[in-house]
Amino acid sequence: MSEVILEIGTEEIPAQYIENALKNLQQLAQKYLKEARINYKEIKVYATPRRLILFISHIHEKQEDIFQKIKGPAYSIAYNKDLQPQKPALKFAQSQGINVENLIIEDTKRGKYVFASKSKIGQPSIDILSQMFPKIIRSIQFPKSMRWEDKNLRFIRPIRWVLALYDGKIIRFNLEGLNSGNVTYGHRLLAPQKIKISFTKEYLKELEKNYVIIDPKIRENVIKTEIKQIIKLIGGQEIINEKLLKETVYLVEYPYAVLGKYDPKYLELPLEVLTIVMEKHQKYFPVFEKKHKLLPLFIVVINNSKEYADKIIKGNENVLRARLEDAKFFYQEDQKIPLEKRVTKLKSVIFHENLGNLFDKTKRLKLLGKYIADCLQVEPQVKKDLLRSAYLCKADLVTEMVKEFPELQGIMGKEYAIFSNEKREIAEAISEHYLPRFFGDILPKTKNGIILGIADKVDNIVGCFTRGLAPTGSQDPYGLRRQALGIIKIVLEKNLEISLKDVICKSLCFYKKNVFFKLEKEKNEITSQILYFFQQRIKNIFLEEGIYYDIIDAVLTVDNKGDLFDIKRRIEVINELYNQPIFKKILNSSNRVLNLSKNDKEIEVDKSLLKEKAEYNLYYNYENIVPRVKEYIFNKEYKRVFDLLEDLCEPVEEFFEKVLVMTKEANIRRNRIAIIKKISILFNQIADLSKIVSIKEKGE
Structure with missing residues (x-):
């Protein structure tokens, strides 16, 4: 079993797009490997701002062989009485790319049929991957993509290198003039030189030596641990913006958390102003004394080693000071005009x-x-x-x-x-x-x-x-x-x-x-x-x-x-009754009256035409229930409505057993359908019960 690595090296990808791109990369790899009949143990995906990485572990050396038996025409038309192949047999053999002599005949439940037996030997996986990887790269979806130089390929950012290895072998392909190889790059600032990877097992160690942590979960753990240590050291409260943390993970390849400070005078600004400036605009973590009170401190996660931390933090402090000074100026200027006097200015927006x-x-x-x-x-x-x-x-x-x-x-x-x-x-x-x-x-x-x-x-x-x-x-x-x-x-x-x-x-x-x-x-x-x-x-x-x-x-x-x-109430009541006998009973009766009356319009019932005891009993029960159903629906007491409808089920069943609805007498037939129509409407006041899939169909 072998290991495969695909690394797509790019310019910095926007952090908010990376997680979805990784999911898409994994799905594409699973899909194409399945279609190609290549077995493997596991697929893993990783990313940093400058690379998307696909790992395939324990991949089989070649595709699975295919053995197929394809059904053709019936034996009776494929061969004549002298067992000579006829046109259907000849055409079928030609379509399957085999000689007619190699067709086989088998008995089926429907009689004798002609079959073609075919086999296809699997190709080496490395050859299949060389065709598959360009497709995967081209298929990764982003909200926004771009072209660069004279290339037709669209991607989130320009692709600068592609590493593709099958153990120690290069999976060779060309992507818009860019050849795949065994070369990657370390951290842009700390180790920008080329790194040659001879075997897949070297990849992870070589990148770690060159200041690149490829696993986002490891980077997140490093960042979170360092932030907590800083907060504990200064006696702050452990409040960390999880959304910012997730974003920061994809902003750095080699994280290191550093503490910065700003002038306490800016704490006069509203808390939301300070947090939005720091979190949204600068990607800093504010430091809290308690839940709704800030300390004049912030934590920034740099993409560098601690040797350069002092210089970097001073630069960040200067940037934050300028942003907060702007915010302070805007805040003071805005307060000079009452909010009410600004309303008319909305006419210009x-x-x-x-x-x-x-x-x-x-x-x-x-x-x-x-x-x-x-x-x-x-x-x-x-x-x-x-x-x-x-x-x-x-x-x-x-x-x-x-x-x-x-x-x-x-x-x-x-x-x-x-x-x-x-x-x-x-x-x-x-x-x-x-x-x-x-x-x-x-x-x-x-x-x-x-x-x-x-x-x-x-x-x-x-x-x-x-x-x-x-x-x-x-x-x-x-x-x-x-x-x-x-x-x-x-x-x-x-x-x-x-x-x-x-x-x-x-x-x-x-x-x-x-x-x-x-x-x-x-x-x-x-x-x-x-x-x-x-x-x-x-x-x-x-x-x-x-x-x-x-x-x-x-x-x-x-x-x-x-x-x-009201929709919520109805859904909750039906959900509660769904598997109970009362509901199944109502559902059956509702379906019976609906099936017979769904193509008819509601008309008034003529009581003088009620001939049978069962139809009179049904209509009497209907008239007795209707006012109470309306009252309960008005009061949104839907459980009580279903209790009333249950009482109507027995008269409905008796009606269908003892009364011929489709009698030859037109006026009596119309009158009986009118009764059924009214009852169908009554059953479906709370919900259209015809939409309910029966328990049997659900397999419950």
Whole structure:
């Protein structure tokens, strides 16, 4: 068994793209090796900013041999009575590339058939890999790729070398004029010379000697350990930004953590300003005294040895000082103008082409926020504060601080609102209405933050859909999927009983009045598209929670209001009943009445035409149950609805046993179908039970 290494050497790859590229590299290797019939023990992938690495361990020396038996025509047409091959046999042999004399005849369940027996000897793995590796390299997917020099190859960054080894042999191929070889390079600064690798087993040791740690997990452990040691030494609290840690791992090949400092006067800036400047812009780790209090210190992970640490840290301190000085200047200048006086400046900032400016958006948020507040029946004072928050919530976008650091939108709005003597409730809503900002982020806590957040996200989604800017495939430049998920999570976690459809319709009306544009599609069509967009997100959420897809589909099919909390209740009730006898009983009865009446429209039942005791009994039970079903559905007591429906199952079964529905008498036939239709509609009030896959089909 042999070892294989493929190293794609590049210029520095953006850190945020590397992890996905590694997953893609591994998947591609698995796929192509399987297709090539090459067996191996394990595939591992590693990366640094300058290289993507594929390890294949215990790879077999050659492909698996293939032995095939291919079925051809029936013996009866392939040969005549004298056992002479006929045209079908000759053509089949020719198509399989064998002589007709080599065809074999075997008995099958359907009689005698002609077969061709073929074998294919596997080729050496090294020869297959020389064709496979260029395909793998070309197939790695990146969000953005580039061409360089005169090459047609697209990759995230220019490829400068390719190392490809099969034990001690070079796997030879040419990639756009670049020949594969046995040469790699060490650390760009500490060991930039060429390194010749004679055997795969030398690779790891040689790179370690030349200041390259190829395993991201090892680099992460080194970084985390050194940061913790520094924090412990200075008596700080161990708070490490895990997202920044993951990113830093792919910024360095040879990490070393160094402590830097900055002037304590900058601690007067808001905590979020300091952390965003350090973490987002400089990739530094702030040092905390306690959870919400910083020390005037930071940790930077350098891509170098500790010999050069002093010079490097001084340079980083100078850079941070300049950034913080800018932030301090912006903060002081912004405070000279009250937040309220900035609102009119939003008229000069375009929200989106054909969707008006940010001042227009502010007016829409006030209207939509008021509508949602009325739906949720919030207190008058809360609504008054909400309208004030809606008026001010975008004003910080024209401040110098947010222009320089866009990540601070909402955060600085809160700070400047408090500085402008606005109520804290108003300031909190300004900050919270952007939440959740990313997957896994916290949700707004205050009523006004919740309402304003929903209004803002709905306004964004509706505006984009009216302009034909709905997400397509993996493309979502306006983050609409994230915002839709944010709305869903807020509504479900806060148990808000509100119709998304009504909110969307209101938003459309406010756009039409406020921006004065002509809708490219009918209002109902746009509303349906947006509701379907939300339903796809809802479905994914419940699937992740382990709910069967058919339960979700059944509930969503009857949803026409987008009441997310009500959808959740229905799904939970059906999920609870799913494997119980009551539900199977209801499902069977529902399917029987549906199958017979699905092509008919509901019509009134003429009681005078009820002839049989079983049909009279069925209709009597139906009339008795209907008012109570409506009452329970109105009160969202869905478990009690199913209890009532169970009572209807026995009369349904009796009806089908004793009554001939498709009688020759047309008026009686129509009347009986009308009964069945009404009962079918009743059974499917909570969910479309025809969408439920039977337990038998699920194999449970």
